[in-house]
Amino acid sequence: MESPKQPLGRPRDSRVDDAIRGAVRELIAEVGYAGLTVDAVAARAGVGKAAIYRRHASRVELVFAGLVHDREPHPLPDTGSLHGDLTGLANVIVKSFSDPVVAAAIPGLLADLKQHPDTAERFQRTFIAMERGQVSGILQRALVRGELTVEADPVLVHATMLGTVFAWTFLLDRQPGPELVERIAALTAAGLTGGGPGRPVG
Known part of the structure; x- marks a missing residue:
């Protein structure tokens, strides 16, 4: 199509x-x-x-x-803290991957993106760009609040959080849940602010 x-x-x-x-x-x-x-x-x-x-x-x-979402992703609340905002984002990602219908569609969807470069490029410019825009908003708010002292890369943060849930679900074949939400948020916040690595999930 x-x-x-x-x-x-x-x-x-x-x-x-x-x-x-x-x-x-x-x-x-x-x-x-x-x-x-x-x-x-x-x-x-x-x-x-x-x-x-x-x-x-x-x-x-x-x-x-x-x-998952249309060209405009689901709005995320401004919680007033980097950790809170990252928790909200992690919750959306985990909720999507926890949906068995989404999980069933992901392999075929990724194969289509691989086989059709034009489709993949458009997908990047629309859906993925909007998601990264949300991440940029989270990072900019944290910078203004003084939680971050340097600008962080929204592409890397987005890929880190999304990739972690993807690997947890499809490579490790484990069901993502609320604890994973908290740990991803904590690990990402710690990485951005220079904190420790935290403990592993499970």
Whole structure:
């Protein structure tokens, strides 16, 4: 599924968005990522294929937006501390990877990104860039509060937190949970502020 042209049109209908998200979730659970097609999503959601193509330029975008977040990630609260903000971010990441439907879709989604460089580049410019923007916000607030004395690299922080949960879930085959949220937040905060490494999870 590749349809890079997405002309501007009338405002999106949230009911259509909800129907598409619901259809994606149901179909991933039933037929897996490889079996998901635009035709099947459109039929299950009760919408035309054009409605899907207006929103998503690839199967990667369709599935990621349906299961994780759209181009605007879920807003994170300003807790007033670096540790608190990182805990909120870690909680969102762990919650996503804890979802069995998301976990079922990840291998196929990554394979699509690997096989289609144009899709991967667009995915980086949209979904990943927005996530890194959130990380940048967390780090900038910490810098203003004086918790950080130098600017930190949001790309590295984002990759560290995301990669840790990915490895925990898929490489170590362990279920992420609340303790992992706290430990990732604590380890990341310690690394950014020069604290100790902390203790391992489990």
